[in-house]
Amino acid sequence: MxxxxxxxxxxxxxxxxxxxxLAKKKLLPALYHRFIDGQIPSAARIIGCAxxxxxxxGFRALVTQALSDNASGPIAPASLSAFLAxxxxxxxxxxxxxxxxxxxxxxxxxxxxxxxxxYLSVGPSLFEPIVxxxxxxxxxxxxxxxxxxxxxxxxxxxxxxxxxxRESFDESRIYRIDxxxxxxxxxxxxxxxxxxxxxxxxxxxxxxxxxxxxxxxTLGVEGRGGYYDRSGALRDMVQNHLLQLLCxxxxxxxxxxxxxxxxxxxxxxxQSLEPLTDQRALDNSVRxxxxxxxxxxxxxxxxxxxxxxxxxxxxxRANINNWRWAGTPFYLRTGKRLRAKMMEISxxxxxxxxxxxxxxxxxxQPNALVIRLQPDEGIDIEITTKQPGHGGMRLHNTVxxxxxxxxxxxxPAPDAYQRLLLDVVRGDQTLFMRGDExxxxxxxIDPIIAAWRDADYPPEIYAPASEGPRGAVGLMSKEGRVxxxxx
Ligand code: BG6
Numbered sequence: 032m033x034x035x036x037x038x039x040x041x042x043x044x045x046x047x048x049x050x051x052x053l054a055k056k057k058l059l060p061a062l063y064h065r066f067i068d069g070q071i072p073s074a075a076r077i078i079g080c081a082x083x084x085x086x087x088x089g090f091r092a093l094v095t096q097a098l099s100d101n102a103s104g105p106i107a108p109a110s111l112s113a114f115l116a117x118x119x120x121x122x123x124x125x126x127x128x129x130x131x132x133x134x135x136x137x138x139x140x141x142x143x144x145x146x147x148x149x150y151l152s153v154g155p156s157l158f159e160p161i162v163x164x165x166x167x168x169x170x171x172x173x174x175x176x177x178x179x180x181x182x183x184x185x186x187x188x189x190x191x192x193x194x195x196x197r198e199s200f201d202e203s204r205i206y207r208i209d210x211x212x213x214x215x216x217x218x219x220x221x222x223x224x225x226x227x228x229x230x231x232x233x234x235x236x237x238x239x240x241x242x243x244x245x246x247x248x249t250l251g252v253e254g255r256g257g258y259y260d261r262s263g264a265l266r267d268m269v270q271n272h273l274l275q276l277l278c279x280x281x282x283x284x285x286x287x288x289x290x291x292x293x294x295x296x297x298x299x300x301x302q303s304l305e306p307l308t309d310q311r312a313l314d315n316s317v318r319x320x321x322x323x324x325x326x327x328x329x330x331x332x333x334x335x336x337x338x339x340x341x342x343x344x345x346x347x348r349a350n351i352n353n354w355r356w357a358g359t360p361f362y363l364r365t366g367k368r369l370r371a372k373m374m375e376i377s378x379x380x381x382x383x384x385x386x387x388x389x390x391x392x393x394x395x396q397p398n399a400l401v402i403r404l405q406p407d408e409g410i411d412i413e414i415t416t417k418q419p420g421h422g423g424m425r426l427h428n429t430v431x432x433x434x435x436x437x438x439x440x441x442x443p444a445p446d447a448y449q450r451l452l453l454d455v456v457r458g459d460q461t462l463f464m465r466g467d468e469x470x471x472x473x474x475x476i477d478p479i480i481a482a483w484r485d486a487d488y489p490p491e492i493y494a495p496a497s498e499g500p501r502g503a504v505g506l507m508s509k510e511g512r513v514x515x516x517x518x
Pocket of ligand 1: 210248267268374405
C-alpha cells in the first residue's frame with residue numbers, strides 16, 4: 032500500500048542561503064518532490080533569500096538547474112512550471128536595513144496566521160545577525176526557525192547559540208535539524224522498538240553483548256576542507272548523528288510519541304553516558320587520518336595543508352550508566368575514505384548460556400539485529416539455523432530480512448529532508464533536537480577533545496578504501512569482540 036498524502040496548510044518558507052550547496056542539493060529538491068506528490072498546496076510560497084543580486088526569474092532558472100542536477104527521476108515540464116510558480120527571490124544582505132524591509136513586505140503580503148518558516152541554510156557566523164534581524168523586524172513572534180549543524184563548536188559556543196535563539200524564539204518554534212533523524216530506517220527503529228513486544232524483553236544488557244554504530248563513507252572531505260579540518264570526525268559526525276542514533280537505540284520507551292516525551296528520553300541517555308576524560312578518553316578512542324593510495328589523494332592534500340592533527344576517522348567505546356545498559360558497551364565509528372558506504376546500528380546478542388552443538392558445528396556468529404540506514408535501508412535479524420538437507424546437524428548463519436526494506440519494494444526511501452522540511456510546517460518537533468540535547472552531547476564530547484589535545488594524541492594513518500586504522504581493531508579485540516565488516 033502506498034503512503035497516504037495529506038496536503039499541509041499554506042505556508043511561506045524563507046530559505047536563507049538559497050543559492051548555496053545545501054539548498055540546491057537537498058532543500059529545494061525535497062520541496063519539489065513533496066510538491067509534485069501533492070503535499071504542498073499551490074498557494075504556498077518558497078522565498079529564496081541570499082546575498083546574490085538575483086531576481087525571481089533568475090532564481091527560478093537557478094532552481095531549474097538545481098532540480099535537473101539533483102531531483103530524482105524525470106522532471107515533467109508541467110510540474111516544474113507549477114513548482115517554479117511558488118518561488119520568490121529576495122536579495123538580502125543582513126547588514127542592509129532596506130533588504131530587511133523588503134522581507135517584511137513579503138511577509139505582510141499574506142494573512143497573519145499563515146505558517147511562516149525561516150530556514151537558515153547558512154554558515155554559523157550568520158546565525159546571530161539573521162536571528163537578531165528577525166527579532167528586530169518583528170518576524171520572530173509566530174514564525175518557526177530551522178537551523179542545522181554546526182550547532183556550536185563546543186559546549187560554550189552551543190550554549191551561547193541556544194541563549195541567542197531563545198532570546199528571540201520560543202523553544203517550541205526552534206527546529207534543530209539532524210538529517211539522520213529523518214532517515215526512513217531511523218524512524219523504523221522507533222517503530223520496531225515501540226510498536227512490537229517481541230524485542231523489548233531482550234533490549235537490555237542481559238541479552239545484548241554490545242552495540243555497534245557505524246557510519247562509513249567512501250568519499251573524502253570533498254572541497255569542505257576548510258570546515259572539516261577545524262571540525263574533525265568527532266565534531267562532524269559523532270556529536271550529532273551518531274549520538275542521536277545511540278539515543279534512539281538506547282532510550283527508554285517514551286510515554287507517548289510526541290516531541291518532548293521522545294526528547295526527554297534521549298536526553299536521559301546523553302546524561303547517562305559515562306564521561307570519557309583524560310586517560311579514559313585515550314583508552315576508549317581511536318583517531319585516524321587517511322593517506323593517499325589507489326589513485327586517491329591523502330587527507331592533507333584534500334585540505335591543502337602540510338600538517339593537520341584533525342581526524343577523518345574516529346572510533347569510540349561508550350558506556351551508558353543506567354539499569355538497562357550497565358555492562359553493554361556501545362562502540363561508535365565513523366570515517367571518510369573507507370572501503371564502502373555503510374551506515375548501520377547492530378545489536379549483537381550474547382552467546383547462548385550453554386552450547387550443545389559443539390561436536391558438529393563450526394563456530395557460529397552471535398545473533399544480531401542490524402538496522403541498516405544505508406545503502407540498502409532495512410532491518411535484518413541474524414540467527415543460526417540448521418543447514419537444510421542431509422549430512423547431520425550442520426548449522427549456519429541465516430539472515431531474516433524485513434519485507435519493508437524500501438529498496439526491495441522498488442521504492443527508494445525519500446531523502447530525509449523531504450520528511451523534515453514538512454514536519455516543520457506540520458509543527459512536529461519529534462525528529463528535531465532540543466537545545467538541552469545539543470548541550471548534553473557537547474558535554475560528553477568536549478572532554479574527549481580536551482584529552483586528545485592535552486596528550487597530543489595524533490591520528491593514526493590509514494589506507495584509503497580500508498576499514499580504518501588498525502588501532503580501531505584493538506579497541507574491540509582487547510575485549511574479545513570484532514567489528515562487523517565494512518562492506
Ligand atoms: C554531514 C557531515 O552531516 O553528514 C558530512 O557533515 C557527511 O561530513 C554527511 O558526509 C553524511 O550524510 P549522509 O546522509 O550521506 O549519511
